[in-house]
Amino acid sequence: MPVAGQSPLSPAASTDFDAIVIGSGIGGLVTATQLAAKGASVLVLESYLIPGGSAGYFERQGYRFDVGASMIFGFGQQGTTNLLTRALEAVNVSLETIPDPVQIHYHLPDGLELKVHKDYEKFLQELTDLFPHEQNGIRQFYDECWRVFNCLNVMDLLSLEEPRYLMRVFFQHPLACLGLVKYLPQNAGDIARRYISDPALLKFIDMECYCWSVVPADRTPMINAGMVFSDRHYGGINYPKGGVGQIAQKLVEGLEKCGGQIQYKARVTKILQTNGRATGVELASGKRYTAKRIISNATRWDTFEKLIPAAQMPTSERKWQRRYQQSSSFLSLHLGVKAEALPAGTECHHILLEDWERMEEGEGTIFVSIPTLLDPTLAPPGYHIIHTFTPSWFHDWQHLSPTAYKDRKEAAADRLIQRLERIFPHLSTHLDYQEIGTPRTHRRFLGRDNGTYGPIPRRKLAGLLGMPFNRTAVSGLYCVGDSTFPGQGLNAVAFSGFACAHRVAADLGF
Numbered sequence: 001m002p003v004a005g006q007s008p009l010s011p012a013a014s015t016d017f018d019a020i021v022i023g024s025g026i027g028g029l030v031t032a033t034q035l036a037a038k039g040a041s042v043l044v045l046e047s048y049l050i051p052g053g054s055a056g057y058f059e060r061q062g063y064r065f066d067v068g069a070s071m072i073f074g075f076g077q078q079g080t081t082n083l084l085t086r087a088l089e090a091v092n093v094s095l096e097t098i099p100d101p102v103q104i105h106y107h108l109p110d111g112l113e114l115k116v117h118k119d120y121e122k123f124l125q126e127l128t129d130l131f132p133h134e135q136n137g138i139r140q141f142y143d144e145c146w147r148v149f150n151c152l153n154v155m156d157l158l159s160l161e162e163p164r165y166l167m168r169v170f171f172q173h174p175l176a177c178l179g180l181v182k183y184l185p186q187n188a189g190d191i192a193r194r195y196i197s198d199p200a201l202l203k204f205i206d207m208e209c210y211c212w213s214v215v216p217a218d219r220t221p222m223i224n225a226g227m228v229f230s231d232r233h234y235g236g237i238n239y240p241k242g243g244v245g246q247i248a249q250k251l252v253e254g255l256e257k258c259g260g261q262i263q264y265k266a267r268v269t270k271i272l273q274t275n276g277r278a279t280g281v282e283l284a285s286g287k288r289y290t291a292k293r294i295i296s297n298a299t300r301w302d303t304f305e306k307l308i309p310a311a312q313m314p315t316s317e318r319k320w321q322r323r324y325q326q327s328s329s330f331l332s333l334h335l336g337v338k339a340e341a342l343p344a345g346t347e348c349h350h351i352l353l354e355d356w357e358r359m360e361e362g363e364g365t366i367f368v369s370i371p372t373l374l375d376p377t378l379a380p381p382g383y384h385i386i387h388t389f390t391p392s393w394f395h396d397w398q399h400l401s402p403t404a405y406k407d408r409k410e411a412a413a414d415r416l417i418q419r420l421e422r423i424f425p426h427l428s429t430h431l432d433y434q435e436i437g438t439p440r441t442h443r444r445f446l447g448r449d450n451g452t453y454g455p456i457p458r459r460k461l462a463g464l465l466g467m468p469f470n471r472t473a474v475s476g477l478y479c480v481g482d483s484t485f486p487g488q489g490l491n492a493v494a495f496s497g498f499a500c501a502h503r504v505a506a507d508l509g510f
């Protein structure tokens with residue numbers, strides 16, 4: 001592995017790559033590994049010290065904390081939607097994972113307590129016991145999600161911008177393709193209301209969507225809902241042994257095995273253009289590299305307002321910004337706690353909300369992850385990690401003195417801990433370690449504008465139709481990651497990575 005900050009490249013090689021990938025998030029790394037596996041020469045430039053971005057990790061006092069993601073889809077063993085398994089296999093690496101029998105334990109308003117079991121029938125039964133009058137509607141809605149998933153799960157998931165691939169897949173799976181075309185412009189909320197009328201149950205479906213799409217069902221594309229609501233019972237939720245950071249570490253190992261290179265502490269400040277075509281990048285150090293294709297794993301806001309001057313923003317990007325806005329960032333609390341803080345039978349992932357009106361507000365919904373319940377090696381013996389986060393806006397943390405910033409962080413952490421005591425009654429007296437991250441932390445360490453979690457529709461749109469694919473209006477420049485089709489989440493950005501590499505490889509003639 002190259003030494004952070006030092007170029008491992010010879011001067012001659014430094015001017016000629018097939019592809020440069022800006023950023024080593026999972027979207028960037030899947031693109032890079034797929035291209036390297038096809039024989040392309042690839043350089044990944046990462047501004048931070050380690051790979052992974054929002055799927056990275058950090059270590060403190062014997063604890064290994066996940067930066068963000070911890071409920072991991074895409075590690076199934078069958079079908080075609082297990083994109084993380086496939087991405088690792090493509091570069092001859094693998095990762096041991098630990099299956100989670102319950103996706104989420106919900107703690108919702110009006111005493112609505114419910115677990116989403118891996119076993120589909122067990123989940124439907126638990127939900128039907130709470131809403132017996134909606135028995136048929138519940139099954140019809142979730143069965144329709146399976147129809148979407150079954151269409152996706154038979155075909156290779158590659159670039160929808162590659163006509164030959166589209167033709168091939170259509171002739172191989174005509175019914176599945178027609179099925180997907182039907183669902184592409186639809187949102188989950190419309191389909192839910194076709195079958196379900198109880199407002200409390202519709203609120204629950206809103207939360208089922210919100211907890212990963214950060215918008216209610218009406219603005220959540222049905223394709224994404226079909227994936228999430230079915231794959232959790234099919235491939236399941238599986239936690240990587242050693243922590244989520246292992247996914248990126250393994251992809252880097254595979255990249256290097258295939259001859260690809262990565263540099264850390266290599267912040268790209270500019271995408272270089274020649275006659276309107278992207279031809280290279282410039283780093284904060286002043287170093288320049290050129291390549292036949294440039295792929296940005298930074299968000300679209302960072303790519304088109306910072307790496308390319310905002311004044312040169314293509315019309316298509318302006319239009320996209322009129323349709324999509326930045327979601328909030330998060331206030332994250334990383335806790336090390338004594339094992340006695342957790343009641344017997346505690347599940348790994350929880351969602352807590354006391355008032356439906358506050359679902360989408362700052363400090364409304366609380367997300368909890370306790371990965372040590374699946375992999376105890378992430379904490380010292382007798383201790384657990386609790387990673388909890390809640391939406392928070394960047395502007396609420398600006399223009400504060402260091403003392404005011406620290407005080408505001410501590411007050412927010414206290415509020416979270418107090419609310420969490422509904423699930424873990426003795427939490428505050430069992431704390432061993434505490435670290436608080438704000439939207440400023442997300443912006444600084446993940447390089448994401450305003451620390452945003454990603455794009456969300458400004459208003460109700462036609463499903464996924466408005467999300468851009470990987471090519472951009474700037475010739476030679478591609479985007480990959482959560483601000484491209486199909487959106488946020490590790491398996492989704494892996495999809496984006498497969499698609500991007502496929503399109504770039506076709507353009508390069510591989």
Ligand SMILES: Cc1cc2nc3c(=O)[nH]c(=O)nc-3n(C[C@H](O)[C@H](O)[C@H](O)COP(=O)(O)OP(=O)(O)OC[C@H]3O[C@@H](n4cnc5c(N)ncnc54)[C@H](O)[C@@H]3O)c2cc1C
Nearest residue numbers: 023025027047053054068069070071268447481482489490
């Ligand atoms: C708190 C939180 C919880 C989450 N929970 C889940 C979950 O449970 N399950 C799930 O599937 N998803 C979850 N997600 C979402 C998921 O983590 C993201 O959607 C996904 O990791 C985004 O991947 P990406 O490839 O788009 O890029 P990112 O992860 O944003 O990575 C981009 C990389 O590019 C680098 N970079 C940016 N600009 C530059 C530059 N100019 N020069 C060099 N390098 C640069 C950054 O340093 C970073 O490493 C969560 C996210 C957060 C924040």
